[in-house]
Amino acid sequence: MSTIRVSGLRVRHRRTVALDAVDLDLGPGVHGLLGPNGAGKTSLIRVLATVAQASAGRVEILGEDVGEPARRGAVRARLGYLPQEFGYYPGFTVREFVAYVAWLKDMTAADVPAAVELALHRVGLGDRADAKVKTLSGGMVRRLGIAQAIVNEPEILLLDEPTAGLDPEQRVEFRALLRELGVRATVLVSTHLVEDVAAACTEVTLLDAGRVAYRGTPASLSAVGEATGPDGIGDSGIERGYTAALRAHRTPVEPTR
Numbered sequence: 395m396s397t398i399r400v401s402g403l404r405v406r407h408r409r410t411v412a413l414d415a416v417d418l419d420l421g422p423g424v425h426g427l428l429g430p431n432g433a434g435k436t437s438l439i440r441v442l443a444t445v446a447q448a449s450a451g452r453v454e455i456l457g458e459d460v461g462e463p464a465r466r467g468a469v470r471a472r473l474g475y476l477p478q479e480f481g482y483y484p485g486f487t488v489r490e491f492v493a494y495v496a497w498l499k500d501m502t503a504a505d506v507p508a509a510v511e512l513a514l515h516r517v518g519l520g521d522r523a524d525a526k527v528k529t530l531s532g533g534m535v536r537r538l539g540i541a542q543a544i545v546n547e548p549e550i551l552l553l554d555e556p557t558a559g560l561d562p563e564q565r566v567e568f569r570a571l572l573r574e575l576g577v578r579a580t581v582l583v584s585t586h587l588v589e590d591v592a593a594a595c596t597e598v599t600l601l602d603a604g605r606v607a608y609r610g611t612p613a614s615l616s617a618v619g620e621a622t623g624p625d626g627i628g629d630s631g632i633e634r635g636y637t638a639a640l641r642a643h644r645t646p647v648e649p650t651r
């Protein structure tokens with residue numbers, strides 16, 4: 395079952411082409427989005443979150459063509475999004491902030507208090523519910539970002555570098571949460587931490603210079619690395635797969651005569 399369908403996607407930022415000719419078909423599960431700095435991960439996530447627009451191509455989310463402005467509202471209520479730079483109101487308490495986002499998502503008022511408590515509990519912030527957001531550490535703010543993204547039990551969850559700033563214990567717990575959410579939802583997680591992909595993702599998409607360089611499972615990406623033999627670059631199978639897949643994508647194909 396496809397919940398996200400992208401075809402021929404092109405995204406430009408002035409003269410820079412951030413994404414070009416991207417085709418993707420995603421369904422429920424946890425999808426890792428990897429790629430070097432500037433590969434286009436954030437540009438892709440922003441278009442899927444309906445906060446940025448495609449220059450060309452078609453993007454369908456939950457069966458709705460989000461190129462049509464009138465279709466975006468319905469999709470946003472069923473979507474969760476953690477941006478790379480996450481804006482919040484420092485004077486709000488943790489509970490107030492998550493409840494505010496629930497309200498923005500058009501959740502039924504009677505459902506909000508329990509949904510907020512559950513989201514805070516899932517990210518390990520249950521005991522900080524009454525704290526002001528401005529008193530949280532950087533990693534706790536990141537967890538608050540994850541809580542606001544999941545409060546409406548989204549069918550599509552888009553997380554842009556969610557583990558940046560989390561301590562190792564929290565990262566391990568977060569991976570378990572991702573696996574749990576991915577049973578029902580389509581979760582797309584951009585990250586530079588390939589270990590997170592190996593541990594939590596069912597599929598991986600590797601972007602390079604705005605194009606899809608590789609798609610497969612974490613195991614198949616590791617196999618690409620193992621096939622390079624002892625000269626592969628990286629400390630783990632999946633790291634070697636990442637570098638090998640990038641190299642293969644960048645190697646020009648010899649024209650056939």
Ligand SMILES: Nc1ncnc2c1ncn2[C@@H]1O[C@H](COP(=O)(O)OP(=O)(O)OP(=O)(O)O)[C@@H](O)[C@H]1O
Pocket residue numbers: 407408410411412429430431432433434435436437438
């Ligand atoms: N607002 C902008 N104005 C101009 N160029 C931009 C803008 N945002 C992104 N770009 C360019 O688009 C390309 C893709 O950037 P994007 O942020 O999507 O990559 P990324 O894979 O998320 O990178 P990172 O891993 O560094 O977060 C890069 O060349 C970047 O310089």
